[in-house]
Amino acid sequence: MKYLIVLLIFFxxxxxxxxxxxxxxxxxxxxxxxxxxxxxxxxxxxHVPKLDSTDINTALPVLYLLDGENHFHILSAYIDYxxxxxxxxxxxxxxxxxxxxxxxxxPTNSLTNFVSKVDSNYKATGGNEQFLNFIQQExxxxxxxxxxxSPFKIFAGHSFGGLTVINCxxxxxxxxxxxxxxxxxxxxxxxxxxxxxxxxLLNLPMKDKKFFYSAGNEDGTFRxxxxxxxxxxxxHSSKTFEHKYTxxxxxxxxxxxxxxxxxxxxxxxxxxxxxxxx
Amino acid sequence: MKYLIVLLIFFxxxxxxxxxxxxxxxxxxxxxxxxxxxxxxxxxxxHVPKLDSTDINTALPVLYLLDGENHFHILSAYIDYxxxxxxxxxxxxxxxxxxxxxxxxxPTNSLTNFVSKVDSNYKATGGNEQFLNFIQQExxxxxxxxxxxSPFKIFAGHSFGGLTVINCxxxxxxxxxxxxxxxxxxxxxxxxxxxxxxxxLLNLPMKDKKFFYSAGNEDGTFRxxxxxxxxxxxxHSSKTFEHKYTxxxxxxxxxxxxxxxxxxxxxxxxxxxxxxxx
Numbered sequence: 107m108k109y110l111i112v113l114l115i116f117f118x119x120x121x122x123x124x125x126x127x128x129x130x131x132x133x134x135x136x137x138x139x140x141x142x143x144x145x146x147x148x149x150x151x152x153h154v155p156k157l158d159s160t161d162i163n164t165a166l167p168v169l170y171l172l173d174g175e176n177h178f179h180i181l182s183a184y185i186d187y188x189x190x191x192x193x194x195x196x197x198x199x200x201x202x203x204x205x206x207x208x209x210x211x212x213p214t215n216s217l218t219n220f221v222s223k224v225d226s227n228y229k230a231t232g233g234n235e236q237f238l239n240f241i242q243q244e245x246x247x248x249x250x251x252x253x254x255x256s257p258f259k260i261f262a263g264h265s266f267g268g269l270t271v272i273n274c275x276x277x278x279x280x281x282x283x284x285x286x287x288x289x290x291x292x293x294x295x296x297x298x299x300x301x302x303x304x305x306x307l308l309n310l311p312m313k314d315k316k317f318f319y320s321a322g323n324e325d326g327t328f329r330x331x332x333x334x335x336x337x338x339x340x341x342h343s344s345k346t347f348e349h350k351y352t353x354x355x356x357x358x359x360x361x362x363x364x365x366x367x368x369x370x371x372x373x374x375x376x377x378x379x380x381x382x383x384x
Numbered sequence: 385m386k387y388l389i390v391l392l393i394f395f396x397x398x399x400x401x402x403x404x405x406x407x408x409x410x411x412x413x414x415x416x417x418x419x420x421x422x423x424x425x426x427x428x429x430x431h432v433p434k435l436d437s438t439d440i441n442t443a444l445p446v447l448y449l450l451d452g453e454n455h456f457h458i459l460s461a462y463i464d465y466x467x468x469x470x471x472x473x474x475x476x477x478x479x480x481x482x483x484x485x486x487x488x489x490x491p492t493n494s495l496t497n498f499v500s501k502v503d504s505n506y507k508a509t510g511g512n513e514q515f516l517n518f519i520q521q522e523x524x525x526x527x528x529x530x531x532x533x534s535p536f537k538i539f540a541g542h543s544f545g546g547l548t549v550i551n552c553x554x555x556x557x558x559x560x561x562x563x564x565x566x567x568x569x570x571x572x573x574x575x576x577x578x579x580x581x582x583x584x585l586l587n588l589p590m591k592d593k594k595f596f597y598s599a600g601n602e603d604g605t606f607r608x609x610x611x612x613x614x615x616x617x618x619x620h621s622s623k624t625f626e627h628k629y630t631x632x633x634x635x636x637x638x639x640x641x642x643x644x645x646x647x648x649x650x651x652x653x654x655x656x657x658x659x660x661x662x
Binding site: 177179182183184187188361364 | 650
C-alpha cells in the first residue's frame with residue numbers, strides 16, 4: 107500500500123510538473139568583441155544586476171575580472187547576494203575569458219616556469235602591456251558605451267591574474283580605483299614585479315584607492331614573496347592608500363579565491379552604506 | 385588626436401561586437417511541481433553540473449537547499465567551482481523556493497516572534513511536519529524519477545531553514561546523510577528544538593552521517609542557543625557522528641551563509657578524493 111501511494115504521488119508530481127525554464131536569477135551575457143590591438147576576438151562575460159525602480163537610473167561601478175571562465179560565477183553570486191542584503195552597491199561584473207593567459211597575464215618575457223625549468227610554453231610571455239591596452243582602450247570604452255557605468259572601476263585577478271593586477275597598479279595606478287590580487291605569481295620572471303614594486307611603491311599615486319592581496323597555503327614561494335611585497339607596501343605606502351593582506355592557512359592555490367574574493371569585497375565596501383534618501 | 389584614436393577604437397569595438405547570448409556556464413532549471421500534500425504549486429530551482437564523458441553515467445548526490453531564492457546561486461557556484469577543481473564530487477542542487485517560510489519552516493505553533501512579541505504573522509507556524517512530508521514523499525521521488533540521483537542526500541538551511549534542518553535530523557535522521565544548519569533559529573517556540581534535542585540526541589541513529597552548524601555575530605540568542613545545543617551534541621553524540629560547529633565573528637545573520645556554506649561543503653567532503661581509476 108505504501109508503495110502504491112508513493113507511486114501515485116510520483117505520477118501526480120510528474121504529470122503536473124511544467125516544462126523546465128531557464129533559471130533567470132541573473133543576467134549573464136556573453137559578448138564576443140574583436141580587439142584590434144590584440145588582433146583576435148575576445149569573449150567577455152557580463153553580469154548586470156537586476157535593478158529595482160529606485161536604482162534603475164543609477165550608474166554602476168564595474169568589476170573587471172581576469173580568468174572570467176573560472177571565477178565569474180562566484181563573483182556574480184557574491185555581488186548579487188551582498189547587494190540584495192545592502193552590504194555593497196549593485197555593480198557590473200566583466201569576466202574576461204582567457205585565450206592565452208601565459209602570454210596576456212605576464213609582464214615580461216621569461217622562459218622559466220613555476221618549478222624553475224625552462225618551459226617552451228612560456229615563449230610568448232610578456233604580453234601584459236598590450237593586454238592592458240586592450241582593457242583600457244577597447245574594453246572599457248565598450249562597457250561605457252553599452253552599459254550605464256559609473257567611473258568607479260575594480261580590477262581583480264588570481265595567480266597570473268593577480269600578478270597582472272599588481273603590475274597594472276604599479277604601472278597604471280590611475281586605471282582602476284581598487285585592485286584585488288589573489289595569490290599573485292610574484293615568482294614569475296625572477297620576481298620581476300617584486301623588483302618593480304621596490305621602484306614604484308614609494309611615490310605611487312593611490313590616494314583614496316584600495317588594495318587587497320592574499321596568499322594561501324601553497325607550494326612554492328607565493329606566500330614568502332607576498333610577505334616581501336607586503337613589507338614594501340607597509341614601508342612605502344601605508345599612509346597613502348588603504349590596503350589589506352590576508353593569509354588563508356586552510357586554502358590551497360585553487361580554493362583560496364572563494365574566501366578571498368568574498369573578503370576582498372567586504373574590505374572594499376566596509377564603510378559603504380546604502381543611500382536611504384531615495 | 386588621442387581622442388580621435390579612442391573614438392575610432394570605440395566604434396570599431398561597437399561595430400564588431402556580436403549579439404549577446406545567454407551565459408550558459410551552468411544548467412539551472414525552474415520546475416513548478418504541484419504538491420498534493422501541501423495543496424499548492426512549488427517552485428524548485430534545479431542545478432545539474434555539466435558532466436564530461438567519464439562522469440556521464442555517474443549517479444549524483446543531491447543537496448536539498450531551503451530558501452532557494454536566496455542561496456541557490458551561491459551554492460551552485462561553489463559546487464561547480466569546487467567540483468571543477470576536484471575538491472568535491474559533482475552533485476545536484478535543489479533549491480526549494482519559499483512560499484510561506486514562517487509556516488513551512490517552523491516545527492510547532494508559536495505566536496512569539498524574534499523580539500518576544502505576539503505576532504499575527506506567526507499564526508500559521510508549525511507546518512514543518514507537512515513540509516518535510518512534501519520533501520520526502522513528493523520532491524525526492526520527483527528528483528529520483530527525473531534525474532540520475534545517487535542515494536546520498538544533503539539537507540541545508542539558514543535561520544528558520546536551519547531550524548528545519550535540525551528538527552528533521554532529530555525527528556527523521558534517516559531522511560538525509562548530511563545536515564547543514566546555518567544560524568538555526570533555536571529561539572523559536574520557547575526553544576522547542578533545543579528541548580527536543582535533549583530528548584533525541586542521546587540515541588540518535590546517525591552512524592557515518594555528518595552535521596555542520598554555525599552562528600554569526602547576531603542580535604538575539606542565536607549564538608548562546610547554539611552553544612547550548614553544541615554542548616548537547618558533544619555530551620551525547622560526539623562519538624556516533626561527525627559534527628562541526630563554527631562561529632563567524634565578523635559575519636552577521638545575512639552575510640554568514642556565504643563563508644558558512646563554503647566551510648560546510650569543505651567539512652562534508654574533507655576526506656573525499658576523486659576516483660582516478662576511471
